[in-house]
Amino acid sequence: TQSKLELIRNSIITIPNYPKQGILFRDITSLLEDPIAFRTSIDLLIEHYKDKKIDKVVGTEARGFIFAAPLALALGVGFVPVRKPNKLPRHVFREEYQLEYGTDTLEMHCDAIKPNERVLIIDDLLATGGTVAATAKLIQKAGGIAEDAAFVINLPDLQGKTKLTAMGINCYTLVD
Numbered sequence: 001t002q003s004k005l006e007l008i009r010n011s012i013i014t015i016p017n018y019p020k021q022g023i024l025f026r027d028i029t030s031l032l033e034d035p036i037a038f039r040t041s042i043d044l045l046i047e048h049y050k051d052k053k054i055d056k057v058v059g060t061e062a063r064g065f066i067f068a069a070p071l072a073l074a075l076g077v078g079f080v081p082v083r084k085p086n087k088l089p090r091h092v093f094r095e096e097y098q099l100e101y102g103t104d105t106l107e108m109h110c111d112a113i114k115p116n117e118r119v120l121i122i123d124d125l126l127a128t129g130g131t132v133a134a135t136a137k138l139i140q141k142a143g144g145i146a147e148d149a150a151f152v153i154n155l156p157d158l159q160g161k162t163k164l165t166a167m168g169i170n171c172y173t174l175v176d
């Protein structure tokens with residue numbers, strides 16, 4: 001596993017000063033372009049969750065979709081997209097969350113999660129945890145259980161893991 005994690009780490013390019021001065025941007029597009037790194041990241045997630053009795057995989061727009069959909073297929077469960085506002089055509093639950101400046105909104109179809117379903121949330125990267133905290137609230141509004149969340153990349157300085165763990169969400173991350 002250690003060498004697999006190194007392969008994933010080495011496939012992620014870091015761009016200084018994007019999108020703002022002083023930010024080190026961890027870019028997953030270089031991982032996705034490398035078929036072995038992409039396959040390995042999905043395989044590690046499958047290995048971790050295959051016996052955990054997950055009922056649904058929820059992915060967050062946009063980069064979360066890339067990892068959530070192949071994982072849902074491999075686990076043999078449904079995939080549910082959580083989207084930016086006004087993209088989903090049926091009745092939605094809506095959740096606002098704080099950004100560094102201002103707020104953002106996420107939506108999920110009300111009937112996408114059934115009561116008591118055990119839900120795994122997938123995103124590419126964990127920063128402050130705001131996106132996945134809002135996603136967990138959407139799942140709870142539908143009556144589901146937001147027990148687990150997984151990410152390819154964790155930015156430990158931003159302490160998202162602490163925030164999500166305090167909400168009762170188990171976090172699995174591949175590389176810091």
Ligand code: PRP
Pocket residue numbers: 060061062063064123124125126127128129130131132160
């Ligand atoms: C990025 C990233 C995560 C989120 C992490 O998405 O893909 O979803 O930010 O930050 P947080 O832990 O502080 O919430 P972004 O909102 O840039 O959207 P995108 O995937 O559509 O590019």
Ligand code: HPA
Pocket residue numbers: 024025026027125127
């Ligand atoms: N990379 C990609 N997405 C992000 C980052 C990053 O470093 N920080 C917050 N969202």
